[in-house]
Amino acid sequence: MxxxxxxxxxxxxxxxxxxxxxxxxxxxxxxxxxxxxxxxxxxxxxxxxxxxxxxxxxxxxxxxxxxxxxxxxxxxxxxxxxxxxxxxxxxxxxxxxxxxxxxxxxxxxxxxxxxxxxxxxxxxxxxxxxxxxxxxxxHPTQALADLATLTTVFGDDLTGIRLLYVGEGNNTAVALAHALAAVPHAHATFASPTGYGLPEAELKAATRRAGTTGAVIEQIHDLDLAPGHVDVLYTTRWQTTGTTKPDPDWRTRFRPFHVDTRLMDRWPDAVFLHDLPAHRGDEVAADVLDGPRSLAWEQAAMxxxxxxxxxxxxxxxxx
Missing domain, CATH: 3.40.50.1370 (Aspartate/ornithine carbamoyltransferase)
Known part of the structure; x- marks a missing residue:
């Protein structure tokens, strides 16, 4: 190579x-x-x-x-x-x-x-x-492992891949946005509760990069607005390592972004990614994380x- x-x-x-x-x-x-x-x-x-x-x-x-x-x-x-x-x-x-x-x-x-x-x-x-x-x-090395994991399913050429990220716009999400902005014609949608999305400067930087590769980086705050076609559904735990949330009611705001089989069934051909560690019952249901469409353990090994x-x-x- x-x-x-x-x-x-x-x-x-x-x-x-x-x-x-x-x-x-x-x-x-x-x-x-x-x-x-x-x-x-x-x-x-x-x-x-x-x-x-x-x-x-x-x-x-x-x-x-x-x-x-x-x-x-x-x-x-x-x-x-x-x-x-x-x-x-x-x-x-x-x-x-x-x-x-x-x-x-x-x-x-x-x-x-x-x-x-x-x-x-x-x-x-x-x-x-x-x-x-x-x-x-x-968290840049996480996103590199994520891209490598996706090549095991979709092949070395990830052109046009469509990913939906659900949860907090944390350091994993930032790295993923920069990584997918570099993939030709990729379409990455980041769905987060209002106030918990990607930092504006990082979103703008990824969007600028995407403009040179034909990719699309977008952010939504309502899963009803999610794309109709998704190849990958990705989530992370809601409480990022080393951080706390000032809003005592933050779990109520995150609950609509819980990934369960009902949400996965909107995209029956999509694979599931999670950077781990996972809190089953919070950001993801156990039957999704441990289910046949999950690549979380291959992702960890990568x-x-x-x-x-x-x-x-x-x-x-x-x-």
């Missing part, structure tokens, strides 16, 4: 937002993920001899495991950090921490409680590649090869 196009002409290269990658790079990373899913040994250990920092100050099952195991399989030695392991917990500044990590590590995968700009600070000050393993604004694809690309020398 041809290597993904290098989007960054300066070193180090990192993955912060899919909005910053070309459509060709997004597609190449998704295809590489699928290829590594089919054959986990289809690489020459490109990270052999490197030290990969794995910094997670927020809970994680799939993403942390995927990047740790992915680093090992690609030949790197992972150095893992939890929320209280670095001197950040005692008041050391982020730039000072970045300088130390950059002097010792070859790359860093990070999920922190701070904004995306914190990850940029780590990369810029530490002068090392940094992978966004989920920030408050976006996190490992997608992590490997991202690590491989991030650690590659700029050309």
């Amino acid at each position: 041809e290597a993904p196009v290098d989007d960054h002409r300066t070193t180090p290269r990192g993955l912060f937002s899919l909005a910053e990658l070309t459509p060709g790079t997004i597609a190449a990373l998704a295809h590489r993920s699928a290829a590594l899913h089919r054959d986990p040994h289809a690489h020459d250990r490109p990270l052999d001899g490197r030290a990969a920092g794995i910094l997670f100050t927020q809970t994680s099952t799939r993403t942390r495991t995927a990047f740790t195991v992915g680093a090992l399989r690609l030949g790197a030695t992972p150095v893992t950090y939890g929320p209280g392991d670095l001197q950040l917990a005692t008041g050391e500044s982020l730039p000072d921490t970045a300088r130390v990590l950059g002097a010792m590590l070859d790359l860093l995968v990070a999920r922190t409680a701070g904004p995306l700009d914190d990850l940029r600070t780590l990369a810029r000050t530490g002068r090392l590649p940094v992978v966004n393993a989920m920030a408050a604004e976006e 996190k490992l090869p997608s992590a490997m694809a991202v690590l491989e690309w991030t650690a590659a020398p700029a050309r």
Whole structure:
């Protein structure tokens, strides 16, 4: 497979937002993920001899495991950090921490409680590649795994795919909007309760990208307005990791966006995606999540090869 196009002409290269990658790079990373899913040994250990920092100050099952195991399989030695392991917990500044990590590590995968700009600070000050393993604004590696999962059903060419996202316009939804905006003639509809949709700036950015690819990115707040044809129905848990909702009655507002068999039956040929963890009975009914049309577990397994694809690309020398 041809290597993904290098989007960054300066070193180090990192993955912060899919909005910053070309459509060709997004597609190449998704295809590489699928290829590594089919054959986990289809690489020459490109990270052999490197030290990969794995910094997670927020809970994680799939993403942390995927990047740790992915680093090992690609030949790197992972150095893992939890929320209280670095001197950040005692008041050391982020730039000072970045300088130390950059002097010792070859790359860093990070999920922190701070904004995306914190990850940029780590990369810029530490002068090392940094992978966004989920920030408050976006979860880009999740969307790459999602695209790779869809290729297992619809083929490598996702042109024209139609997806309905139901639930909060959270960091997973933002990444999905940027990813699908890069797919030619894709049609992505984001259905959220009023006040809980995609951030306006992210929606505008994805819509601008969509204008160059023939894709459509739209937002609705009433499922009666959902498209008549959908290939994929996607949801996430209503309470995003590390966040709370100020409205005490928020569950009442989200209830119409519960995914059950009645909703799925509106699109009898659609597959179901969920980025997990799931709260059965809240955002999704158990018989949908565990049913024959659900790809949630294949989607979870795809996190490992997608992590490997991202690590491989991030650690590659700029050309």
